[in-house]
Amino acid sequence: MIVVTGATGTVGSEVVVGLRERGATVRAVVRAGSSGPAGWDDAVERVAADFADPESLDAALAGADVVYLLVAVHPEMAGHERNVIDAAVRTGRRPRIVLHAAAGVEHRPEGVRFVGSHVSGLDHLRASGLPWTVLAPNGFYQNFLGMAGSVRSGTLAVPGGTGAVSYVDARDVAAAAVEVLATDGHEGAVYTLTGPAGLTHDELAEQLGAVAGRDVAYTALAPEQALAGMLGAGWDPWRAEGMVELYGLYASGQAAAVSPDVEKLTGRPARSFAEFAAEHAAVFRD
Secondary structure (H helix, E strand, O other), rough: EEEEEEOOOHHHHHHHHHHHHHHOOOOEEEEEOOOOOOOOOOOOOOEEOOOOOOOHHHHHHHOEEEEEEOOOOOOHHHHHHHHHHHHHHHOOOEEEEEEEEOOHHHHHOOOOOOHHHHHOOOOOOHHHHOOEEEEEEEEEEHHHHHHHEEEEEEEEEEEOOOOOOOOHHEEEEHHHHHHHHHOOOOOEEEEEEOOOOOOHHHHHHHHHHHOOOOOOOEEEEEHHHHHHHHHHHHOHHHHHHHHHHHHHHHHOOOOOOOOHHHHHHHHHOOOHHHHHHHHHHHOOOO
């Protein structure tokens, strides 16, 4: 049985569907009161659990052979990852853990709390003695859908400096995860999941403009300007500060490398940003 945590999110929900299409027995870990997306079939077992509640995790992981460990961005996310790993150990079955981390986790960058949380989780996983694999995706194309209003007004404004980023489609991440979860031979591997090109935000703005039918200009916000904007929009400080740190990594060019791992795992090239933008053109147009 394959247990999927974070099962109702952008990637996790697609992973559940992909595993069921392959005939896998799937248990989806959901929040209390959630039944999961409508696209799940009746064979998906839904189990409510709380990452901060070890007893609920013990019940969720009972009988697991493989666990997809995906937690939400949260001030306690490092602890949440450790709690799931500890629950997996307590099963006594030595399930294989597939940790959904972030690109660059193996390089242990300092000053980026989101990545640092995954570094802590990976260290705990390695020390657990359980078999493990890491999926380390770069930022998602889908995040740009949340900037559609700005794009429609002719602006892409983020604190990304001039660095290129090899963003990736979340659907490609899910497809890679399904392959790793459903097949053997991945123990000890770290797969970095990126799109087919590293693009600057100027280039991304140009591609968005092409589908929006208007010029879109990139504005490189100063970190403090971006932070003030996120806080003004109601973001919690921990998450807002973390996003500014992440964009600092992007601005430095440390997220530009392109990996072949999506194609290696799925057998097809990663989707390009231009493909993604064209597919969602209606969202970016007036």
